[in-house]
Amino acid sequence: MVLDSAFSTVSHCQNQATSCGLGLADNFAPAAVAAKVLAAAHLQPRAYQRRMVVAALQMVAGRWRAPDGQLAPAAGRVLVESPVGSGKTVIGLAIARALQRATGCRVGWAAMRRNSLARVAAENASRDFNLDLQTISMFDKSPAEVDLLVVDEVECGGTAQIERLHRQLHPRWTLGLAANSDPIKACFDRVIRDAGVSQLIADGHLSPYRHYTLGEYTPAVVAKRLIEEPDRWGRSLVFFQRRQQGLACSGLLQEQGIACELLGTGAHRERQLNGFERGSVRVLISTAAVPESLDCPELKTVFCRPAGRSSMLDMAGPVFCKSVGQPIKQIVQCRQAAFPMWKRIEAEEQWEWNQGAWRSVAVNRQLAQSVAPSDPLRLASEFQRQEDVFLGRERLRCSTVSHSVRF
Numbered sequence: 001m002v003l004d005s006a007f008s009t010v011s012h013c014q015n016q017a018t019s020c021g022l023g024l025a026d027n028f029a030p031a032a033v034a035a036k037v038l039a040a041a042h043l044q045p046r047a048y049q050r051r052m053v054v055a056a057l058q059m060v061a062g063r064w065r066a067p068d069g070q071l072a073p074a075a076g077r078v079l080v081e082s083p084v085g086s087g088k089t090v091i092g093l094a095i096a097r098a099l100q101r102a103t104g105c106r107v108g109w110a111a112m113r114r115n116s117l118a119r120v121a122a123e124n125a126s127r128d129f130n131l132d133l134q135t136i137s138m139f140d141k142s143p144a145e146v147d148l149l150v151v152d153e154v155e156c157g158g159t160a161q162i163e164r165l166h167r168q169l170h171p172r173w174t175l176g177l178a179a180n181s182d183p184i185k186a187c188f189d190r191v192i193r194d195a196g197v198s199q200l201i202a203d204g205h206l207s208p209y210r211h212y213t214l215g216e217y218t219p220a221v222v223a224k225r226l227i228e229e230p231d232r233w234g235r236s237l238v239f240f241q242r243r244q245q246g247l248a249c250s251g252l253l254q255e256q257g258i259a260c261e262l263l264g265t266g267a268h269r270e271r272q273l274n275g276f277e278r279g280s281v282r283v284l285i286s287t288a289a290v291p292e293s294l295d296c297p298e299l300k301t302v303f304c305r306p307a308g309r310s311s312m313l314d315m316a317g318p319v320f321c322k323s324v325g326q327p328i329k330q331i332v333q334c335r336q337a338a339f340p341m342w343k344r345i346e347a348e349e350q351w352e353w354n355q356g357a358w359r360s361v362a363v364n365r366q367l368a369q370s371v372a373p374s375d376p377l378r379l380a381s382e383f384q385r386q387e388d389v390f391l392g393r394e395r396l397r398c399s400t401v402s403h404s405v406r407f
Helices: 030-040 047-061 088-103 114-126 154-169 197-202 219-228 243-255 266-278 309-320 365-370 376-383
Strands: 077-081 107-111 133-137 148-151 173-178 190-193 209-214 236-239 260-262 283-286 301-303 329-334 349-354 357-360 397-399 404-406
Touching: 030 047, 030 088, 047 077, 047 088, 047 190, 077 088, 088 107, 088 114, 088 148, 088 173, 107 114, 114 133, 114 266, 148 154, 154 173, 197 309, 209 219, 219 236, 219 243, 236 309, 243 260, 243 283, 260 266, 266 283, 301 309, 309 329
Parallel strands: 077 173, 077 190, 107 133, 107 148, 148 173, 209 329, 209 349, 236 283, 236 301, 260 283, 301 329
Antiparallel strands: 190 397, 349 357, 397 404
8 A cells, every 4th residue: 555645755754854943954964963973872882773774864865876776756755674682772762862962853653552662761761862842652542642653563463554543643753663564665766775684693692492393283293392492482472373273272371370461452452462471371372463562572372374485474573583581493394384484584492393293303402412523424314404694794785666776
């Protein structure tokens, strides 16, 4: 869905930019401004975050050069896509702070959950961004108008929510933050992508994982594994296609005294998510692609129903967040999965349920120590299923709705 002309780059509010005092000066230098903002914040330096902040500022200022070397028109709507746990909040705060310093713009930060808004406010204070922002619930009926609208977890709100906020607030700029831009990218002029999950794991910013493959994926099979091996799985997020399947699995778990919740809606959903994040709920079951704004580094395992690439990455995304208590995370799929995660992101270890036990199907730390160097055929057979797609360390991809460019 493409937003109508009321939300185009040359919008009513943008036409009034001069009278509003929001015009960017001719000497505005995105790289220098970004460097000052990031240097003042208490952050671990990450090159990909700096690149994305600079690129976003160049785009809104009309300093972005297209692949043919020509300056691209200023973008009113920019979407930053980065994996869960990569620091999208920090990137958004840095971009907003840089624009506020340069123009004095009013900043509104919108999200689905009030807990998410509280975390943003806490991050803003603890990192010393000193951004003057107004937090906006996606369900607020009459939020105050803003010049820069930041929409967190934009894929969870959907196009209808973005359109409603635009009609209410008339922002000059809109900045979207998303882990997966596919459902929503048509609402934006530019989409910025940089480091992927594989690169962030290799750089130590996200957690490595073990991959487990079940023979089949049914409520009974998933519940049996969770009941019989509680220490292996820890705090777990489980996905099913239909609510009836989720009810069946949660019923089996609750019969065994396992604290389990099937995600509902509204205030009940908020309570369930809060309980899972605090640890009072051990297993959280969802039929959506991903629970919005889940902030649970102690999540150890995600059970992923069979799905395509985009949905698989959405479901598995939260498990890669780093945790001191859970240094290696886990992903569980089944043999019928159309998109095995290990084909996209290399796993530390691979295990398959076979003849009533977990069998190693890839070289892992224990296996590497136990297999003698004189047994090359066995080592080769263990490696045959592993593939990995690794994004270049200095590669940034900027895409519009119609094309994508790498440089």
